[in-house]
Structures are given as C-alpha cells and as structure tokens.
Amino acid sequence: MNLARGPKEVQMADLETMRHSAAHVMAEAVQQLFPEAKLGFGPAIEDGFYYDFDLPRALTPEDFPEIEARMGQLIRSALPFRREEISAGDAEALFQSLDQPYKVEQIKELGEQTVSVYRQGNFVDLCRGPHVANTGEIGPFKVLNVAGAYWRGDEHRPMLQRIYATAFQTKEELDQYLFRLAEAARRDHRKLGRELDLFSIQDELGPGLVLWHPKGAVVRRAVEDFWREQHYRKGYQLLFSPHIGRLQLWQTSGHVSSYKENMFSPIEVDEQFYQLKPMNCPYAILIYKTKIRSYRDLPLRWAELGTVYRYERSGVLHGLMRVRGFTQDDAHIFCRPDQLQAEVAGVLDFALFMLKSFGFKDFAIDLSVRDPSDPKYLGSDEVWDRAESALLEALESRNLPYNRAEGEAVFYGPKIDIRLIDAIGRSWQGPTIQVDFNMPKRFDMNYVGGDGQEHRVVMVHRTVLGSMERFMGVLIEHYAGAFPVWLAPVQAVVIPIADRHLEYAQSVRDRLLEAGVRVDLDERREKVNYKIREAQLNKVPYMLVVGDKEAADGSVSVRLRSGENQGPRPLAQVVETITRSAASKE
RNA sequence: GCUGACGUAGCUCAAUGGUAGAGCAGGCGAUUCGUAAUCGCCAGGUUAGGAGUUCGACUCUCCUCGUCAGCUCCA
Numbered sequence: 001m002n003l004a005r006g007p008k009e010v011q012m013a014d015l016e017t018m019r020h021s022a023a024h025v026m027a028e029a030v031q032q033l034f035p036e037a038k039l040g041f042g043p044a045i046e047d048g049f050y051y052d053f054d055l056p057r058a059l060t061p062e063d064f065p066e067i068e069a070r071m072g073q074l075i076r077s078a079l080p081f082r083r084e085e086i087s088a089g090d091a092e093a094l095f096q097s098l099d100q101p102y103k104v105e106q107i108k109e110l111g112e113q114t115v116s117v118y119r120q121g122n123f124v125d126l127c128r129g130p131h132v133a134n135t136g137e138i139g140p141f142k143v144l145n146v147a148g149a150y151w152r153g154d155e156h157r158p159m160l161q162r163i164y165a166t167a168f169q170t171k172e173e174l175d176q177y178l179f180r181l182a183e184a185a186r187r188d189h190r191k192l193g194r195e196l197d198l199f200s201i202q203d204e205l206g207p208g209l210v211l212w213h214p215k216g217a218v219v220r221r222a223v224e225d226f227w228r229e230q231h232y233r234k235g236y237q238l239l240f241s242p243h244i245g246r247l248q249l250w251q252t253s254g255h256v257s258s259y260k261e262n263m264f265s266p267i268e269v270d271e272q273f274y275q276l277k278p279m280n281c282p283y284a285i286l287i288y289k290t291k292i293r294s295y296r297d298l299p300l301r302w303a304e305l306g307t308v309y310r311y312e313r314s315g316v317l318h319g320l321m322r323v324r325g326f327t328q329d330d331a332h333i334f335c336r337p338d339q340l341q342a343e344v345a346g347v348l349d350f351a352l353f354m355l356k357s358f359g360f361k362d363f364a365i366d367l368s369v370r371d372p373s374d375p376k377y378l379g380s381d382e383v384w385d386r387a388e389s390a391l392l393e394a395l396e397s398r399n400l401p402y403n404r405a406e407g408e409a410v411f412y413g414p415k416i417d418i419r420l421i422d423a424i425g426r427s428w429q430g431p432t433i434q435v436d437f438n439m440p441k442r443f444d445m446n447y448v449g450g451d452g453q454e455h456r457v458v459m460v461h462r463t464v465l466g467s468m469e470r471f472m473g474v475l476i477e478h479y480a481g482a483f484p485v486w487l488a489p490v491q492a493v494v495i496p497i498a499d500r501h502l503e504y505a506q507s508v509r510d511r512l513l514e515a516g517v518r519v520d521l522d523e524r525r526e527k528v529n530y531k532i533r534e535a536q537l538n539k540v541p542y543m544l545v546v547g548d549k550e551a552a553d554g555s556v557s558v559r560l561r562s563g564e565n566q567g568p569r570p571l572a573q574v575v576e577t578i579t580r581s582a583a584s585k586e
Numbered sequence: 587g588c589u590g591a592c593g594u595a596g597c598u599c600a601a602u603g604g605u606a607g608a609g610c611a612g613g614c615g616a617u618u619c620g621u622a623a624u625c626g627c628c629a630g631g632u633u634a635g636g637a638g639u640u641c642g643a644c645u646c647u648c649c650u651c652g653u654c655a656g657c658u659c660c661a
Binding site: 317321466469495549 | 620
C-alpha cells in the first residue's frame with residue numbers, strides 16, 4: 001500500500017519528532033545529574049519515548065522528579081536544536097573525547113562517510129533527526145518508568161537502564177494517556193482474577209501453573225462449549241490425548257533437537273524415558289497413521305483442547321498470559337496439496353469469526369517466516385517456499401493486511417499469527433495457523449491418491465483462540481471482568497429484602513434455575529444495600545430484588561450492573577429477558 | 587535467564603534495631619431493613635524460607651523461592 005499521508009499521519013509524524021526531541025532533552029537532564037552517564041539509544045516509541053543509559057548507580061522512581069524538573073528547565077529555555085554533518089572520523093573522535101563508547105560503536109556500525117549530530121544546550125548526540133526547532137516546542141511530558149534493557153537487545157551485551165517517558169502536544173492528551181494507564185491497571189486480569197474469584201496461581205503449586213476456581217471454570221467452560229459447537233459445525237472432529245508420551249516420539253518429531261529449551265526434563269519410568277508434551281501434534285499424527293488413508297478421506301480436521309507444558313524462563317511468566325501449563329485450542333488438518341490453500345483460508349475465516357464472537361475488534365496479522373540463516377529450521381528451501389506461498393495466497397484471497405516477520409516461524413513451518421490487542425494496547429499472540437510439510441515427512445504420513453499411488457499428506461496446525469489461559473486473560477481485560485451474560489459466572493442474583501420474603505425468593509431462584517440461568521440467592525440477613533453492593537462488585541448482570549410488593553404480584557425488581565433500576569417487572573418476562581440475552585451471546 | 591524494585595493476617599496497607607497493628611473479609615450475637623458498606627464482640631501472623639551480624643532483627647548482611655516493571659524469548 002502506498003497511500004499519501006493524510007492529516008492524521010502528518011500529525012503522528014510531528015508527535016514522533018517531538019518525542020524524539022524530548023528523549024534528547026531527557027538525556028541532557030540525566031547527564032546533568034550524572035556527568036559520567038554513557039548514552040545508548042533514545043528513540044520515540046508508540047506511546048512515548050525512552051533513552052538507555054549506563055549509569056554509576058541504579059535509578060529509582062525517587063529520581064524522576066529531579067529528572068523532570070531539569071527537563072522542564074531545559075524546555076523553558078527554548079534551546080535550539082542544531083544539526084551538523086560531520087565526517088565519521090570526526091564524529092568518532094568527538095564521542096571518544098566525550099567518553100561515549102556506545103555512540104562510537106554505533107558510528108562504526110553505521111559505516112557511513114558522514115553522520116549527523118544534533119546539539120541543544122550543552123548536549124550533543126549522534127542522531128539522524130529530525131527534531132523540533134527548539135526545546136520549547138516539546139509538549140507536556142512525564143517520566144514513567146525505569147527498567148533494564150540489553151545494549152542492542154542482545155542478552156550477551158551489557159544491560160543498560162532504560163528510562164521510559166511520554167510527551168504529548170497538549171496537557172489533555174497527556175492526562176488522557178495517564179488515565180488509560182490507570183484504566184489498564186483497573187482491568188488487569190491478575191487483579192480481577194483474584195477479586196472475582198476466577199483463578200489463582202500459587203507459590204505452593206508452582207509458577208506458571210493455573211488453578212481455575214469454580215467461577216473461572218464456568219467462564220472457561222462457556223468458552224469451550226461455544227468452541228466445540230463451532231468446530232462440529234465447521235466439519236471438525238474432536239480428539240483426546242494423554243499429557244505424556246515416549247521421548248522417542250519427540251525425537252522423531254524434531255522437538256528434541258529444535259525445541260529442547262522449552263521442554264520439561266524427561267521422566268524416567270521402568271528404564272524408559274517419557275516426555276511431558278510441549279505440543280499436541282505428534283498425537284494426532286499417530287492417530288492418522290493407525291490406518292491407510294484415501295484421498296477421499298481428506299481433509300481430516302481433528303481438533304483437541306490439548307494441555308501442553310512448556311518451560312518458560314522465570315522472568316517471562318505473566319498471569320494467565322504467559323504460563324508453563326496451558327491448554328491450546330488446537331487442531332490438525334491433514335489434506336492434499338490441492339486443498340491446502342482453501343483449508344488455510346477457511347481457518348483464517350474461522351479464527352476471525354471466533355474473535356468477533358467474543359467482541360474483539362482490534363487485531364493484527366503477522367506472516368511469520370523463517371530466517372534462512374538460523375539452523376533450528378527443518379527441511380528444504382523448496383518445502384518452505386511452498387508452505388509460505390500457501391499462507392500468502394490465503395491472506396491475499398481474503399484481502400487481509402499483514403506484516404511479514406522474518407525469523408518468527410516455528411521450526412517445522414511458517415505461520416500466520418493473529419495478535420489480539422489488550423487493554424493497554426499490548427498485543428498478545430492468539431490464533432496461529434502453521435503449514436507443515438516437515439512432520440508428514442518425518443513420520444512418513446501418506447494417503448492413497450486416485451492414481452493408486454502413495455502421496456505425502458500436508459499438515460496444518462492451528463488454533464483459533466490461542467490457548468484457553470491466554471484467551472481468558474485477554475477476555476477478562478477486554479470486559480474488565482463484566483462478562484456478557486452468556487459468559488458471566490453468575491448471571492443473576494436474587495435479593496430478598498427481609499426473611500419473610502425468603503420463600504418467594506426461593507421460588508424465583510428455582511424458576512430461573514429451571515430456565516437454565518446461573519442464579520444465586522443471597523439469603524444472608526443483611527440490608528438490601530449491602531447485598532446490592534456485593535453483587536455490583538461481583539459484576540453480576542442482573543440483580544433481582546424481591547419484597548412485599550413483588551411477592552404479592554409475582555414480580556421481581558430488576559437492577560442492572562450499569563446502575564439502572566428498572567423497577568418491578570413480571571417474573572416470566574424477566575426470565576425471558578435473561579435467557580434471551582444469554583442466547584444472543586452479546 | 588538478565589537488570590532493578592518488592593515479599594508483614596484471606597485482601598489492602600502500618601510498624602526504620604527494643605518481643606507485630608488497622609480497615610475490609612471471616613466467625614458469633616443483635617438488627618428484619620426497598621437499590622453501592624447496620625452495630626458490637628471474637629478469632630486470625632514461625633513478618634516467604636534458610637543462614638548470619640547483634641544483648642535484641644519485620645527492620646542490617648548473604649543464600650534460596652516467589653511476585654512486579656522491563657529486556658531477551660513465545661499460545
């Protein structure tokens with residue numbers, strides 16, 4: 001796509017320039033505080049900017065006010081940004097004299113004849129630009145955070161301190177952004193998971209291992225039921241398979257050679273080694289191979305909610321989003337080469353349909369291909385090219401925009417990844433579609449063609465949600481815990497006003513239970529206010545208050561979690577409203 | 587795994603070297619109440635675990651485990 005830049009893009013470019021300039025100002029402020037600071041990179045990023053420093057001591061948030069104060073001063077001084085083009089040799093000498101080894105390295109890395117440097121006040125930085133005219137053009141800003149970051153993103157290089165900050169054109173936009181951060185914290189699935197009693201991850205059990213509490217299990221079950229229903233509808237059959245299997249199986253599949261660092265250690269039983277499964281595919285393959293398959297049988301679409309265990313480095317675990325034991329909503333499609341593109345396109349449609357069913361509108365698509373120089377990838381160039389073109393054609397047949405991501409493929413094949421965008425704008429890899437010519441070869445998987453000859457089957461690995469854990473995490477944040485009726489752990493709570501209304505309240509509860517509504521009865525001897533408050537905090541969609549009036553005429557007073565009080569309505573009508581709302585899945 | 591911060595009652599947080607405290611939640615009792623917290627009493631802790639310094643450690647040091655922010659890596 002080569003569209004002319006509209007006003008919005010121009011504005012974004014301005015914002016980026018301003019933020020990049022703000023990064024220079026922050027670097028000057030930090031250098032005032034620590035004259036011996038060594039500078040790394042300092043780019044603008046999506047929601048602000050950062051700068052990396054090598055400093056004599058670790059920074060803490062207590063340092064931020066001082067940094068901000070100095071930045072403010074520099075901005076008020078309206079110092080002009082001055083660009084200079086100098087020879088690479090002069091630049092090297094300059095930064096050598098300033099004792100800036102990372103800048104010197106960067107100049108060498110660039111390998112240019114001349115480079116540009118920008119100066120403002122007493123600060124000079126190697127920089128391509130552009131910048132705003134003077135520091136006075138930098139808008140309202142805030143220093144947000146500090147964390148470690150490897151020099152050049154390489155874990156074998158030194159770790160620098162990265163200061164994150166942001167800047168906007170106006171105070172209102174800054175405040176809006178800060179509000180968004182607070183909102184994200186409010187929606188954090190780890191916090192809501194505890195408050196709504198959905199799940200826990202406990203030290204005693206182990207990091208990255210999830211316990212689903214009854215209420216969380218109800219939500220997950222609702223998601224899974226919908227998932228199964230849709231799979232049957234789309235011509236899938238369902239499988240079950242065990243959590244461990246002989247290590248040999250994983251040697252054949254290539255996991256032991258290409259995926260070992262993500263696998264739990266093998267378990268020895270009766271002098272045989274078994275492996276906790278990191279993926280489900282070999283099991284589906286074994287089922288495929290239990291008999292001779294005809295071209296008429298294909299495609300076979302076999303789905304499984306398969307629980308896998310992967311060793312994830314301790315620092316990467318994050319609530320439900322990144323765990324060590326999780327259930328993939330996996331499927332393996334076995335098809336003929338001539339069916340491949342249609343199958344991939346079908347999965348693409350399916351995945352987008354699923355996301356939309358759960359109210360997701362924001363997502364991004366990556367076409368992840370291999371880096372030919374990385375030895376972990378199995379198979380020939382020819383096979384990889386064929387797989388990639390199948391994915392590409394499917395994307396193009398649906399006219400979907402995508403980013404090409406070099407070196408992001410799995411070891412056995414390229415893939416399409418769909419990323420969900422969460423509350424803070426972080427993206428999480430969800431659905432994935434992987435074309436695989438390698439496993440069929442390694443496991444010698446064939447079908448008999450119309451010509452009576454054996455042909456190699458093609459395999460597609462895919463998920464349409466990602467994993468149940470991550471999807472639930474994203475779902476919790478997406479709805480801020482206020483699930484739509486069809487997913488809500490408790491759909492309605494009956495609130496009797498006094499003990500004498502208990503009997504009627506029970507009959508209301510029973511009536512709703514019969515209609516298939518997940519309903520609680522709050523029979524505690526507490527005031528209405530107290531029970532309403534609790535139901536509200538639990539984000540229960542319907543609160544049904546019953547007192548003398550309701551008991552007398554067979555009604556219930558309906559209060560919604562939005563705060564809306566709908567007053568008394570006939571019970572039959574309310575049952576209808578709730579069941580219909582659940583059935584609509586909205 | 588790395589850098590930094592942190593770990594006190596179920597939850598949110600006090601107590602900066604002198605033998606641990608509050609609010610909410612929980613239990614018991616009273617209150618029978620109309621749309622976001624009724625009152626009183628009670629109980630609850632090997633201060634993550636271990637070692638050390640000290641007359642004395644929640645507090646200082648070291649190790650282990652875990653959490654958080656990010657980096658690196660992924661459903």
